[in-house]
Amino acid sequence: MYNNNKASSVRWLIAGLMWTAIAINYIDRVVLSAAAPIISKEFALNTAEMGLIMSAFFWSYALLQLPAGWLADRFGQKLTLGGAVLWWSVATAMTGLANGFNSLFALRVGLGVGEAAAYPSNAGIASRWFPDKERATVAGIFDSGSKFGGAVAMPLIVWLIALVGWKMTFVLSGSIGIVWALVWFAFYKNDPEQHSGVNEAELRHIREGQRRKEGTGDKPTLRWYHLLRYRNVWAMCLGFFFINYNSYFFITWLPTYLVKERGMDLISMGFVAALPLLLAMLVEVFAGWLSDRIYRQGRWSLTRIRKTFLVVGLLMASCIGFAAFAESSWLAIVLLCIAKSGTTVAATQVWAMPGDIAPRGMTSMLAGLQNTVSNMGGVVGPIITGFIVAATNSFVPALLFSAGLIVVAILNYLFLLGEVEPIKEQSENPLIEPALNR
Structure with missing residues (x-):
């Protein structure tokens, strides 16, 4: 480390790499969706077979969140995140060599295996590289990459397919992640103490601002399933399940809703469907920054800040129910x-809380557990919405049901989530003892 009175900013360069990893993550997810009509015709795949191929990613992605979190905590995020991006990028590039159902299915499973490590690793990086007062900001930054990737991916990929064909599009998309992985391995260190670009002022800023300091190789203080004994863990998992149920509507059913329910043409729909994602990307970064600013002022406790932003955000999310009754299409939008x-x-608070609450050496693991449950909401949400729309021939009941789950999420964070503080491992019955971590 070099000496300098002014703190270096290496941690923010790392935040930029975290954001880019998530953006690439989402771009690589949607390549198959854009190419599906061409691929299904070329390989004579029916709708059911294409559905199985598309779902293969989600199951491997959801089921491997927890193992990926364990690997990140045990061996460090440099190896885990870098290896994961390299893995899923190679799987993406190799999809251009697929020759039928079996190879497409296997490569899609491989994509999910690799992408499973992205969010748990980023949560662990935030806990190691950032002080508590910047944790929501960096969470907002890296998670906003998903909105950017989701918004720009479809028009970008469609343009590439028209320009170079679907096979070369997969190769080019995968190549971006391979380049990212090489940069990551060259630049990132698991701990700020190990990075030559971090000066003493930045290191002091990071470490003095952390209630609990983590380092490479810290052994987990609990077995992963012991986390389920804590009510705060249940609150984190259940709340994120309901949030993701709502969120997945915007990347699955929103285009259909705009065309069938609001009568938009395809060109208008493509533009409008990107608006919520692009706006949300900006709002997320601002919300993370604002919550950390309030925390730095010292007037509110961390618990009050986390709960306030969770509840305010979810009250905003409940507007999905009001959209069902909007007479004007633009008001609905x-x-x-x-x-x-x-x-x-x-x-912003959801992804900050693993670092706030996890026992030592278990931040990525807790983030993986939370994301496992939340992605079940992403899996069942589009299915339930589809059944409701099919049964009622309207999106109104489906949107109201989604809003109802948001109300449940608000109650969950208000009453099940307790004090936001590191888990006290010594508790024998933490689920019912109100004096301990909740």
Whole structure:
């Protein structure tokens, strides 16, 4: 480390790499969706077979969150995140060599295996590289990459397919992640003490601002399933499940809703469907910064800040129910933009809390557990919405049901979530003892 009175800013360069990893993550997810009509025709795949291929990613992605979190805590995020991006990028590039159902299915599973490590690793990086008062900001930054990737991916990929064909599009998309992985391995260190670019002022800023300091190789203080004994863990998992149920509407059913329920043409729909994601990206970064600013002022406790931003964000997200009754299409769009932005306000706190609450050496593991449960909401949400729309021939009941789950999420964070503080491992019955971590 070099000496300098002014703190260096290496941690923010790392935050930029975290953001880029998530953006690439989401871009690589949607390449198959954009190419699906061409691929299904070329390989004579029916709708059911294409559905199985597309779902293969989500199951491997959701089920491997917890193992990925364990690996990140045990061996460090440099190896885990870098290896994960390299893995899923190679799987993406190799999809251009697929020759039928079996190879497409296997490569899609491989994509989910690699991408499973992204969010748990980023949560662990935030706990090691950032002081507590910057944790929501960096959470907002890296998670906003998903909105950027989701918004720009479809038009970008469609343009590439028209320009160079679907096979070369997969190769080019995968190549971006391979380059990112090489940069990551060259630049990132698991701990700020190990990085030559971090001066003493930045290191002091990071370490003196952390209630609990983590380092490479810290052994987990609990087995992963012991986390389920704590009510705060249940609150984190259940709340994020309901949030993701709501969020996945915007990347699955929103285009259909705009065309069938609001009568938009495809060109208008493509533009409008990107609006909630792009707006949410900006709101998320601002919300993370604002919550950390309030925390630095020292007037509110961390618990009050986390709960306030969660509840305010979810109240915004409940606007999805009001959109169902909007007579004007543009009013409905405004309400949907507010709703999506609300989920990202909540997400800044959701992704900060693993670092706030996890026992030593278990931040990525707790983030993986939380994301496992939340992605089940992403899996069942589009299915339930589809059944409701099919049964009622309207999106109104589906949007109201989604808003109802948001109300449940608010109650969950208000009453099940207790004090936001590191888990006290010595408790024998932490689920019912109100004096301990809740």
